[in-house]
């Protein structure tokens with residue numbers, strides 16, 4: 001059925017999905033002078049209980065957006081990423097961050113509540129350009145534009161469409177056909193712990209530490225606020241399957257105890273004992289995609305390279321994509337979008353695939369290694385053409 005042209009809004013660039021990658025893409029493109037509208041399925045965003053690492057590679061993007069200092073004032077600043085044995089506490093690696101990261105990689109390394117990060121990103125966007133409650137349900141590629149149809153009945157004609165719509169991306173489906181993401185065989189438990197109980201242990205809760213057990217099971221624990229008032233952990237645990245329909249389910253302190261409690265190091269024990277609410281999330285995956293764009297459609301972030309989160313770089317890759325895509329479009333111009341998408345994919349494919357592979361393997365920083373190739377990268381200046 002043809003859309004009614006009198007009610008179909010015309011836009012230049014439509015970003016589908018206002019997650020961490022989509023919000024970054026929209027902000028960067030607007031700053032570069034493009035006309036951008038963001039269409040997000042959610043009616044609003046809520047502060048889900050979860051943290052996130054933002055590496056120096058991506059703090060440089062936030063610097064470009066004038067948000068670096070603000071984020072640095074909210075998030076925590078670990079001096080090290082430690083890896084430790086979950087039972088003995090033995091240090092497996094000490095990766096220097098803090099001032100070293102500022103000096104060597106060109107920006108701070110922060111850990112932050114992802115709701116706080118996202119809220120800052122959303123607040124930086126022009127409210128009139130951010131359209132909540134717009135779930136894309138269909139699209140039709142036409143000669144001069146793409147017709148987007150939303151679940152709320154609205155239609156929009158866009159010159160270019162950026163699919164920042166996450167692992168279940170509809171834009172990816174249009175490019176490559178319907179295919180559900182694959183369950184990776186791993187789940188993660190996420191918890192913000194009770195700070196009073198944690199403090200009562202009198203133990204030293206390092207700002208960023210990954211505790212390891214056999215078969216790569218782990219707990220990644222870190223602070224999410226500058227003032228140390230919030231501490232968070234996310235686990236990685238292999239399981240037989242995921243039978244739930246929902247995106248996450250409730251877990252419990254007892255489940256943490258059963259998985260990690262056996263002879264746990266006292267600090268881990270304190271973490272388990274301080275757990276009040278904990279949820280369990282499946283980790284989904286896809287193989288690297290054969291194409292990232294076609295015609296006027298282009299993908300970024302989890303829509304084109306989802307990964308298990310063990311390298312703490314999934315969102316960072318989405319935001320790096322956003323920066324390089326913006327630079328590519330600036331270089332080529334809107335009309336020459338095909339060239340821009342080619343430059344973008346060429347500049348990003350190898351790096352994103354490498355990070356995806358290492359993140360899935362869950363080996364990152366377990367033992368001493370030089371992380372400079374990830375953290376020193378500058379998406380704002382790296383040569384792209």
Ligand code: FAD
Nearest residue numbers: 017019021041053136165166301302309312313314315316
């Ligand atoms: P998403 O964040 O998934 O955003 C997609 C958006 O699109 C959503 O808002 C969604 O509502 C919207 N959308 C979807 N479909 C439609 C539609 N049809 N119409 C309109 N809107 C739509 N990364 C890091 O860099 N550091 C970390 O420390 C880190 N830790 C993690 C821990 C865990 C447990 C997990 C699961 C992930 C972690 N990641 C981390 C990865 C990171 O969360 C993702 O890589 C990142 O969120 C991807 O961003 P995105 O914008 O591509 O997709």
